[in-house]
Amino acid sequence: MDRKSKVRQIALAAFIALGAAQGAPAQAVEADDGSAAVVSQPGATTALPAAVPGGQAETSALTPDENRQSAAGNVAELQQMIHGSELSELRTTYNGSYGASMLFYGKEMTYYIALFQQKNFWRVIKTQDAARADMIYKDFVRQTVQLSDVEIRRTQLEAQKAFTQRMIALSQDRASRLQADLDIARQQQSIVATQQEQKRAETTALAQQKLAAQDQLRAAQRQVRELQRQLESGLPSR
Numbered sequence: 001m002d003r004k005s006k007v008r009q010i011a012l013a014a015f016i017a018l019g020a021a022q023g024a025p026a027q028a029v030e031a032d033d034g035s036a037a038v039v040s041q042p043g044a045t046t047a048l049p050a051a052v053p054g055g056q057a058e059t060s061a062l063t064p065d066e067n068r069q070s071a072a073g074n075v076a077e078l079q080q081m082i083h084g085s086e087l088s089e090l091r092t093t094y095n096g097s098y099g100a101s102m103l104f105y106g107k108e109m110t111y112y113i114a115l116f117q118q119k120n121f122w123r124v125i126k127t128q129d130a131a132r133a134d135m136i137y138k139d140f141v142r143q144t145v146q147l148s149d150v151e152i153r154r155t156q157l158e159a160q161k162a163f164t165q166r167m168i169a170l171s172q173d174r175a176s177r178l179q180a181d182l183d184i185a186r187q188q189q190s191i192v193a194t195q196q197e198q199k200r201a202e203t204t205a206l207a208q209q210k211l212a213a214q215d216q217l218r219a220a221q222r223q224v225r226e227l228q229r230q231l232e233s234g235l236p237s238r
Contacts, residue, residue: 074126075121075122075123075124077124078103078112078121078124078126079121081105081112086106086107087103087104087112088105089103090111091137093141093144094144095144095145095147095152096144096148096152096155097117097118097148097151098144098148099115099144100113100114100137100140100141100144101113102114102133102134102137108128109128110127110128111126111133112124112126113140115143115144123140
């Protein structure tokens, strides 16, 4: 083997390795001048993970052909067909605002498997293989569970926040009512304490007045007895 042939073999191996790394099947051809070249196989497509909201990659159960098919107008096709009466809805699962449906077009024995959000179709796959349709449907359902996690958590947190705020408002209202009752009780207690003090002072004054009156009574009684004694002085006794 001459040096030129060895160079061509090395270049050929390098191009084939590059094609494999990029995920596209490669075919080696030889140019007119004897140099090596590599071209991709016609129709070859590399399956990519399905994009999901939030920038995270979701592993898809779809084949490369189904990925191409999904982007080839199945959404528009199903949107047109769904308004008719020839489609049968076999299964539907909802998780949050996301959902997955399996529909059946009996005339052509074709299954349509749709992934949607808020009733807007996102991805649609059609197949005549019932087992494959069931597998894709289950995969879409799994995706709805993952996609709805953040949404459901957000809904729960919003509800918890609203509930907590409502409980705060009720507690504050209750506290205001209790404070009002306490203020009234303290005000009434102050009034009662003032009245009690006044009544104690009046009672003390009355007691003193009573003692003074009793002293006056005793003095008056003594005077009466003295005057009576003087009046009856010199009269025969009984």
